[in-house]
Amino acid sequence: MKRRVAILISGRGSNMAALIKAAAASHDFPAEIAVVISNRADAAGLEKAKAAGVPTAVVESKPFGKDRAGFEAALQATLDECRIELICLAGFMRLFTASFVQRWYGRMLNIHPSLLPSFPGLDPHGQALSAGVKISGATVHFVIPETDAGPILMQGAVSVSDHDSADTLSERILEVEHRIYPDALRLLASGQARLEGDICKTVASAASGNFLISPVVGE
Numbered sequence: 001m002k003r004r005v006a007i008l009i010s011g012r013g014s015n016m017a018a019l020i021k022a023a024a025a026s027h028d029f030p031a032e033i034a035v036v037i038s039n040r041a042d043a044a045g046l047e048k049a050k051a052a053g054v055p056t057a058v059v060e061s062k063p064f065g066k067d068r069a070g071f072e073a074a075l076q077a078t079l080d081e082c083r084i085e086l087i088c089l090a091g092f093m094r095l096f097t098a099s100f101v102q103r104w105y106g107r108m109l110n111i112h113p114s115l116l117p118s119f120p121g122l123d124p125h126g127q128a129l130s131a132g133v134k135i136s137g138a139t140v141h142f143v144i145p146e147t148d149a150g151p152i153l154m155q156g157a158v159s160v161s162d163h164d165s166a167d168t169l170s171e172r173i174l175e176v177e178h179r180i181y182p183d184a185l186r187l188l189a190s191g192q193a194r195l196e197g198d199i200c201k202t203v204a205s206a207a208s209g210n211f212l213i214s215p216v217v218g219e
C-alpha cells in the first residue's frame, strides 16, 4: 500500500511539482500525493497541483493571526479527512507549535537550501555567500520544534563560485532539491529510513568514492 502524503506549500511549489512528478512517474513509488495544502489561497503551486490532477486544499493561516494552535487544528482536520500518513513541507512559510511537531515526529519532512546545520533560517544562500563557503547544497530533514534542524535524511551538494549571486546559487541548489526530495520521500515511505535518537539511518547509506572539490585547480 502506498503511503498517503500531504505536501504543504505557501508559494511557487517547484519542490511540490518534483514530488508529484516522481510519485506519478513510477508504479513502484511507495507514496502517493493525496493532497496539496496551502496556507495561502494565492500560492502559485496550487494551480500546478490542480493541473497535475492532485487534490488541493486551502487552510488560510492569516485569519488565525498568532493563534498557531487554532490554525493547526484546522490543518489537522484536513489531514485527517485525507487520511494522511506523511507530510512534506515544501516552501511552507509557517512555524508549528511543539505539540503539532511532536504529533508528526518521524513522519514530517522539510527541505532547506543549505547543508544543515550550516545556514538555517532566512536567506541561506546569502548566508553561504557571506561565509565564503566553496560548497553548499540542500538538506531533507525530519521536522523538530527548532527551525531548520532535525535528523538529516538526505543531502546534496553543489560548488559555489566567486561569481555566484544569491540568485544563481539558489537556481543551482534548487536542481539538487528537486532531485533529493523525491529520493528522500522514497526512503521514508518504503521504510528504509529509521530514527536512532537524533540520527537518521538509511539502508541506502554507503560511502561512495565521489568527490566534490571546489574550486578546481587546473594542472
Ligand code: GRF
Pocket: 009, 011, 012, 013, 014, 015, 016, 090, 091, 092, 111, 112, 113, 174, 177
Ligand atoms: C525551496 O528553496 C526550499 O528549500 C525552501 O523554500 C523553497 C521553496 O521553493 N524551504 P518551492 O516553492 O519548492 O519552489
